[in-house]
Structure formats: C-alpha cells, structure tokens
Amino acid sequence: MPGALSTIRVLDLSRVLAGPWAGQILGDLGADVIKVERPETGDDTRHWGPPFLTDDQGRETTESAYYLSANRNKQSITVDFTRPAGQQIIRELVQQSDVLIENFKVGGLAAYGLDYQSLKTTNPKLIYCSVTGFGQNGPYAQRAGYDFMIQGLGGLMSLTGRADDEEGAGPMKVGVALTDILTGLYATIGILAALNHRSETGQGQHIDTALLDVQVACLANQAMNYLTTGKAPARLGNAHPNIVPYQDFPTADGDLILTIGNDTQFRKFAEVAGHPEWADDPRFASNQARVANRSVLIPLIRQTTVFRTTDEWMAALEPAGVPCGPINSLDKVFADPQIRARQMQIAMEHSLAGSVPLVASPLRLSATPVHYRQAPPLLGEHTDSVLMQRLNFSPEDIARMRASGIL
Structure with missing residues (x-):
C-alpha cells in the first residue's frame, strides 16, 4: 500500500536534527527522500558519538546512534556543491523534486546558485523549506543557532529546573534537543500546507522556519501567563504553574x-x-x-x-x-506493555550491522500507514543508483566525478 506522500520527491540538504527530522517524517509518510551529504564527512551527526551502532558480533560500526535517530527512509548521495559540477547535479535533481529542505546560514546557498530565488526559476513549483536558528530577517539572522542556545535565549530554560529557594536551583535544559524536534515538526506542517496550496494553484513557495520562533511559540500557557500579567513565570521544578497537584x-x-x-x-x-x-x-x-x-x-x-x-x-x-x-528510565520505557503494544520499537535490516533498532513513528494512519522501507543509509550509499536512475549518468561519468572529488 503506497504511503500518503508516495508521489512526492524530497531533496534533503539539511544536517544535524531539525531539518533531517522533517525529512524523516516525510519519508515515513511515503515520500522519496534523497539526503545530500558532503563527500567523505557527511552529516555532522555521523560523528556525534559514542555510542555507535554495533554489529551482531558486538563490533562498533561507523554509524552513530544520533545520526540513526533522524535519517530513516532516505537515500544518501554525496555531492560537493561548492563546485560547479556539483551545483549542476543539485539543479538537475531540483527539476525533478517537489520539496527541498536546507538549514544553511542565511544566504549561504546563494553563492552556489542554490537559494530559493535561483532555484524557483529552475522549478517554479518547488517548495523550498529553510530551517535556521533565527529566520531570514532580523538582527540575529546571520547568527548560527543550536538547540541548547535557543532553549536559553527563547525562555524555556528560565521555566525549567528547581525553584530558586530549593537545593540545586538554577535553569536547566530539556534532556533532548526539543527545540530542534519541534522545529522539524513545524517545518513538516509548513511543507504539507505548501503542498496543498500548490495542488490548488500550481505555485511553489519559500518556507522560513526558525528555531527561536518555534521555541517562543511553544512556550504556550507560560507565554500567556506572562502576556496576561506582565510577570515572568518562575521555575517550579516539576510543579505546574496553573494546576495543583x-x-x-x-x-x-x-x-x-x-x-x-x-x-x-x-x-x-x-x-x-x-x-x-x-x-x-x-x-x-x-x-x-x-x-x-x-x-x-x-x-x-x-x-x-x-x-x-x-x-x-x-x-x-x-x-x-x-x-x-x-518516572521511568528508558529501559523501563521500552519494556512497558503499552509501548510494546503500540510497537514503538522496530528493527530494520542494516548493511553494516545486520539489524538496527529504531524508534517507530507515532503516526497511525488507517488508509496510508507508515512503512519502514530504508534503514538510515550509509554515507553515499545510493550515489551511483540515484545518479544513474534519475539523471542518466553512466558508470564512467560517476567514476570520473568521484575521482575528481565531486562525489
């Protein structure tokens, strides 16, 4: 049974977490996602370990657990698009794509002719989703943004941690990169909205998604507690500001x-x-x-x-x-009968490890269920097949480009 987005092609130029998280959700929903990575090094998170995946003999592979968390249902190709030949490959893939996701600094891709203004002339129907720390405009637009920094700047850490009169008081970040995850979710929602708009009008568009915007938007009731009173909420540890107990x-x-x-x-x-x-x-x-x-x-x-x-x-x-x-530790979480009944842990075949354990998608669609088609790919695992099938490259073309460092 095809996925809900099985007719959609996504070119994922993003790395780390927010952009790849959006790409993984689209892939889980059936989209054909090509992950474009730098030759030799790839996505930064490939090196964010330990821990690394181990094979059935207990030997460490080169695949970090962090990378594995956000790159299921994608094909990986390596392209150096700082070079003209690499830029041409991206442009040709864009002609065949519905969505492009990127998380480079503002203006970073314009130097290579891969910004939205350049690529929309190549494909006017393209939905181009930019994920940055601070958005495309404003005094902070040129800054790099990372989740931890944004949790602090965006107010979340001022609400998280023990109260000032308790032992161990002080601001605390959330235990996962929650702002990145939420930004990936908002980016996905924006892409789906843009796809619907395109189906009505035939027009693509640019989506400007910023970690700081998302963090502030997700302050939810705490933001309104401040806006309605003018008083900044204080940290309450695990207590709730509006509900007791x-x-x-x-x-x-x-x-x-x-x-x-x-x-x-x-x-x-x-x-x-x-x-x-x-x-x-x-x-x-x-x-x-x-x-x-x-x-x-x-x-x-x-x-x-x-x-x-x-x-x-x-x-x-x-x-x-x-x-x-x-309050469960993760061993108890994955042993919980409800988690098991909901099949929130899955395993997929992996070319290095034989099998890789993964956290399942939480989406349950009755007519177009999530399918797990491709384990998180090795770096450049699909370069040859994508270039031959999509762009009609010959093995000789690929060998020549690889020898020159373009692939």
Missing part, C-alpha cells in the same frame, strides 16, 4: 507523578489517600484555591505518599480515575 511526589520506593486536572479527580485522590476532608477544605476545594495554597497542600500530600510504594499508589489510584504514573 500536578507534579512528582515521593513514595516508599521511588516517585509518583500526579496529574490531577479537575476538582472531581482531586476529590477521588483525597479519598484514596485517606483524607477525604481535603476535598471540602476551602483552601483546597477548587483548583484556583489549591494553586493559591500549594505551599500548604503539597507538604501534606508528600507526608502521605511516602507510606506506599509507587505500584501500590498506582493500583489504588488508576481504578479511581486519578491520573498518575511512574
């Missing part, structure tokens, strides 16, 4: 997360906890009151949760309809 609590053998979203759930929790009086106490009876009196309520809950194990609390709270859960 909505945080972690100690148990007899670990931790328990409570995410109580309404007053009915709080009443049920109070009953299970052996303190039904809490639900009728005017200090705690409504969420608004609980937020105002969190400094009183939270210690009371903590004094109660330590007398049962995490599993005992979950066994009592789940039947009562009180949202709760453990």
Whole structure:
C-alpha cells in the first residue's frame, strides 16, 4: 500500500536534527527522500558519538546512534556543491523534486546558485523549506543557532529546573534537543500546507522556519501567563504553574507523578489517600484555591505518599480515575506493555550491522500507514543508483566525478 506522500520527491540538504527530522517524517509518510551529504564527512551527526551502532558480533560500526535517530527512509548521495559540477547535479535533481529542505546560514546557498530565488526559476513549483536558528530577517539572522542556545535565549530554560529557594536551583535544559524536534515538526506542517496550496494553484513557495520562533511559540500557557500579567513565570521544578497537584511526589520506593486536572479527580485522590476532608477544605476545594495554597497542600500530600510504594499508589489510584504514573528510565520505557503494544520499537535490516533498532513513528494512519522501507543509509550509499536512475549518468561519468572529488 503506497504511503500518503508516495508521489512526492524530497531533496534533503539539511544536517544535524531539525531539518533531517522533517525529512524523516516525510519519508515515513511515503515520500522519496534523497539526503545530500558532503563527500567523505557527511552529516555532522555521523560523528556525534559514542555510542555507535554495533554489529551482531558486538563490533562498533561507523554509524552513530544520533545520526540513526533522524535519517530513516532516505537515500544518501554525496555531492560537493561548492563546485560547479556539483551545483549542476543539485539543479538537475531540483527539476525533478517537489520539496527541498536546507538549514544553511542565511544566504549561504546563494553563492552556489542554490537559494530559493535561483532555484524557483529552475522549478517554479518547488517548495523550498529553510530551517535556521533565527529566520531570514532580523538582527540575529546571520547568527548560527543550536538547540541548547535557543532553549536559553527563547525562555524555556528560565521555566525549567528547581525553584530558586530549593537545593540545586538554577535553569536547566530539556534532556533532548526539543527545540530542534519541534522545529522539524513545524517545518513538516509548513511543507504539507505548501503542498496543498500548490495542488490548488500550481505555485511553489519559500518556507522560513526558525528555531527561536518555534521555541517562543511553544512556550504556550507560560507565554500567556506572562502576556496576561506582565510577570515572568518562575521555575517550579516539576510543579505546574496553573494546576495543583500536578507534579512528582515521593513514595516508599521511588516517585509518583500526579496529574490531577479537575476538582472531581482531586476529590477521588483525597479519598484514596485517606483524607477525604481535603476535598471540602476551602483552601483546597477548587483548583484556583489549591494553586493559591500549594505551599500548604503539597507538604501534606508528600507526608502521605511516602507510606506506599509507587505500584501500590498506582493500583489504588488508576481504578479511581486519578491520573498518575511512574518516572521511568528508558529501559523501563521500552519494556512497558503499552509501548510494546503500540510497537514503538522496530528493527530494520542494516548493511553494516545486520539489524538496527529504531524508534517507530507515532503516526497511525488507517488508509496510508507508515512503512519502514530504508534503514538510515550509509554515507553515499545510493550515489551511483540515484545518479544513474534519475539523471542518466553512466558508470564512467560517476567514476570520473568521484575521482575528481565531486562525489
């Protein structure tokens, strides 16, 4: 069964995470994605290790775990497009492509005639998605942008970490490159919107996606907490600024997360906890009151949760309809029966390792399901086949260009 985007061809000139993440999503949805990399070195993340993938004998391969996370369902070709012959290869591939993704500095590709203004004359229907740190305009446009920096500059770190009056206080980044991931998702949404517009008008367009814009947009309720009050929210550790109780609590053998979203759930929790009086106490009876009196309520809950194990609390709270859960390490995540039932870990054939474990796509489409066709490719693994099939290059043409360093 063909994927939802099986008629779409994507040329992915991006590297690291945000752009490749968008390319992988499009590939998972069926698009034919060609990843263009630098000869010899390739995508920066190929070298971001350890860890590296090991084969069935336990020997390390050259494929980093980081690279493997974002490059499934792509073909890899190596082209030096700083040289005229390489630029011509890209232009010929653009003529056959629907989408181009790039994450070079603003204006970086113009020197090679590979910017949007140049390529739209080659293919007026081209959807050209630029992913940068700060966007195509503004005083920071020429700066390089990396996820960690943007988490700080964009305010996320000011909201993440222990409160100032707690031990270990201070701003903290999120444990994964979340801004890159969110930018990849927004880039994908923009590409899909542009494809729909093109189907209506026949026109391509330029998509300007910036990590900083995405980070600010995803501040969500915290941004509105500031905009409606003029007061910058403070760090609350694992607590929620607008909902109480909505945080972690100690148990007899670990931790328990409570995410109580309404007053009915709080009443049920109070009953299970052996303190039904809490639900009728005017200090705690409504969420608004609980937020105002969190400094009183939270210690009371903590004094109660330590007398049962995490599993005992979950066994009592789940039947009562009180949202709760453990804090799992990744070994427990991938052993979780729900994760297994949803098949969130897959394995694909790999030319070096025999098999590579991967995290599945979370998309479940009934008519056009995700297909896993190609493991993250080796550097330049498909250069010959793509150039011969797409551009009618002969083996001699390819050998000559490879000898000259173009491929």
